[in-house]
Amino acid sequence: MQIVKIDSTPFNGQRPGTSGLRRKVKIFQQPHYLENFVQSIFDTQQPLIGGTLVVGGDGRYYNREATQTILRMAAANGVARAIVGQGGLLSTPALSHLIRKHQAQGGIVLSASHNPGGPNEDFGIKFNTANGGPAAETVTEAIYQRTTEISDYKTLDNIETDLDHIGTSRLSGMQIEIIDPVTDYAALMQTLFDFDCIRRLLRSNHFSMRFDAMHAITGVYATHILEEVLGAPAGTVINRRPLPDFGGGHPDPNLVHAHELVSMTQGHNGVDFAAASDGDGDRNMILGQNFFVTPSDSLAIIVANAHLIPGYQKQKIDGVARSMPTSQAVDRVAGKLGIDCFETPTGWKFFGNLLDAGRITFCGEESFGTGSNHVREKDGLWAVLFWLNLLAVKQQSVATIVQDHWREFGRNYYTRHDYEAVDKTAATQLMQHLRNRLEALPGAQIEGHTIEYADDFAYADPVDNSCSQHQGIRIGFTDGSRIIYRLSGTGTQGATLRVYLEAYEAAPEKQQQATASVMAPFVSIARKLAQIAQKTGRDRPTVIT
Numbered sequence: 001m002q003i004v005k006i007d008s009t010p011f012n013g014q015r016p017g018t019s020g021l022r023r024k025v026k027i028f029q030q031p032h033y034l035e036n037f038v039q040s041i042f043d044t045q046q047p048l049i050g051g052t053l054v055v056g057g058d059g060r061y062y063n064r065e066a067t068q069t070i071l072r073m074a075a076a077n078g079v080a081r082a083i084v085g086q087g088g089l090l091s092t093p094a095l096s097h098l099i100r101k102h103q104a105q106g107g108i109v110l111s112a113s114h115n116p117g118g119p120n121e122d123f124g125i126k127f128n129t130a131n132g133g134p135a136a137e138t139v140t141e142a143i144y145q146r147t148t149e150i151s152d153y154k155t156l157d158n159i160e161t162d163l164d165h166i167g168t169s170r171l172s173g174m175q176i177e178i179i180d181p182v183t184d185y186a187a188l189m190q191t192l193f194d195f196d197c198i199r200r201l202l203r204s205n206h207f208s209m210r211f212d213a214m215h216a217i218t219g220v221y222a223t224h225i226l227e228e229v230l231g232a233p234a235g236t237v238i239n240r241r242p243l244p245d246f247g248g249g250h251p252d253p254n255l256v257h258a259h260e261l262v263s264m265t266q267g268h269n270g271v272d273f274a275a276a277s278d279g280d281g282d283r284n285m286i287l288g289q290n291f292f293v294t295p296s297d298s299l300a301i302i303v304a305n306a307h308l309i310p311g312y313q314k315q316k317i318d319g320v321a322r323s324m325p326t327s328q329a330v331d332r333v334a335g336k337l338g339i340d341c342f343e344t345p346t347g348w349k350f351f352g353n354l355l356d357a358g359r360i361t362f363c364g365e366e367s368f369g370t371g372s373n374h375v376r377e378k379d380g381l382w383a384v385l386f387w388l389n390l391l392a393v394k395q396q397s398v399a400t401i402v403q404d405h406w407r408e409f410g411r412n413y414y415t416r417h418d419y420e421a422v423d424k425t426a427a428t429q430l431m432q433h434l435r436n437r438l439e440a441l442p443g444a445q446i447e448g449h450t451i452e453y454a455d456d457f458a459y460a461d462p463v464d465n466s467c468s469q470h471q472g473i474r475i476g477f478t479d480g481s482r483i484i485y486r487l488s489g490t491g492t493q494g495a496t497l498r499v500y501l502e503a504y505e506a507a508p509e510k511q512q513q514a515t516a517s518v519m520a521p522f523v524s525i526a527r528k529l530a531q532i533a534q535k536t537g538r539d540r541p542t543v544i545t
């Protein structure tokens with residue numbers, strides 16, 4: 001096995017977005033494209049040399065080829081030990097756990113998350129640091145800078161690793177351990193939740209559930225944990241087989257893309273509980289019979305009920321954090337518990353420092369992400385198990401738990417409108433137009449609502465004092481409602497404008513209205529304020545969640 005140095009030249013645009021570098025598969029398949037990015041990781045992350053690297057992905061098209069490329073390059077660059085999920089598979093939270101468990105120096109996640117997969121769809125690569133979490137902006141920026149000046153990369157002469165058999169082998173000087181992707185993660189879940197209690201619920205004749213793996217990575221994890229360990233009836237996990245193109249679907253657990261699952265919850269015979277996860281297993285959607293739990297509410301309810309769950313009974317709840325566009329429901333819970341509540345920019349990487357410093361125990365985002373200090377990624381199945389444990393303890397329906405929560409804390413009605421594949425220049429101009437108006441907005445009255453504040457969100461990390469600017473436009477009204485505008489950092493086509501809308505209702509008798517009708521006035525204000533139709537040519541959003 002010979003180490004070879006291959007000449008290369010930089011590619012434009014290898015700056016990671018909200019969560020790693022996501023591009024069309026065809027772009028990644030260009031000679032040297034993936035290699036340049038991987039070499040830039042090794043060139044800038046010195047502890048990996050002589051250290052341990054964890055590698056795995058969500059099984060999407062190009063996962064295996066990329067795994068082989070990374071292993072050859074890791075060996076050629078002097079990594080001492082690589083831990084790889086069997087078949088090149090690892091869910092994102094499981095990979096985070098493995099980094100922490102083995103005190104690895106980092107990990108590489110191969111995923112474009114909820115984006116579709118296949119030869120004409122998306123692929124992605126993300127570097128996680130030794131804490132198990134997505135690399136901070138300073139790290140991703142250093143990797144990006146390196147991609148702009150790279151002139152060669154190191155690899156091994158064409159050699160393939162057997163990814164399918166569990167065991168240890170050597171590749172040049174590097175030890176490769178192929179491990180079962182599920183075992184360690186399942187063991188971690190068992191330390192947090194009352195499996196006996198959940199088992200009784202799942203085996204009861206009065207309870208029915210479905211989990212939709214959307215032909216993505218959690219099929220493997222959910223089948224083992226829910227059906228084999230917890231005894232849920234066979235068939236509880238649907239779309240369980242991970243496929244390179246996710247069966248042609250969009251592995252995004254929301255009301256639009258998980259419609260098959262949603263229909264199973266509807267009507268008198270609808271299942272009592274349903275949940276779905278995304279491509280790489282870090283997102284979750286929670287449903288009850290005829291009931292959808294918004295991710296923002298789910299976070300608030302998890303925090304409010306943590307004392308009922310074994311893994312969190314034992315620890316003090318340090319604080320919570322939510323991304324800025326996530327509803328303020330959790331703020332109210334934090335207020336009542338007397339704990340800190342941090343508002344961070346969109347992107348799980350912003351929770352890392354707070355978790356590492358013990359400032360927060362739970363965190364979450366409106367984008368179907370919830371997690372805790374057990375790993376440094378959001379964790380789809382963890383959220384599902386949390387809810388199952390809660391249902392088992394409370395012996396109430398999902399709807400009752402949520403509605404009781406609203407009665408106690410008030411309800412934050414919430415919706416998000418996405419305008420996808422918008423012309424990039426038009427989207428940038430729209431944001432700039434809003435920025436230009438910010439100073440004039442406070443005090444203005446629009447359609448009967450008074451604007452209290454308007455700003456361009458900036459975040460100063462309380463742990464390392466790093467500052468992140470331009471993280472979205474926030475417009476807050478005197479009645480507690482908000483409109484947020486942001487451009488997505490995960491799309492691969494044009495720009496995606498996200499408009500997040502939230503309205504607070506304290507009165508229980510007004511908490512049962514349809515979200516669309518409560519939000520309608522704010523949708524109208526949001527469109528007018530940003531001149532969405534004029535600037536983007538779109539008179540309606542592509543996706544409403």
Ligand code: G16
Pocket residue numbers: 018019112113114278282283323346347348349365367369487488489490491498
């Ligand atoms: C990623 C990030 C999340 C973020 C989401 C949406 O999730 O990890 O923190 O909320 O993207 O980001 P954006 O609004 O910029 O598209 P995932 O599940 O795609 O890795």
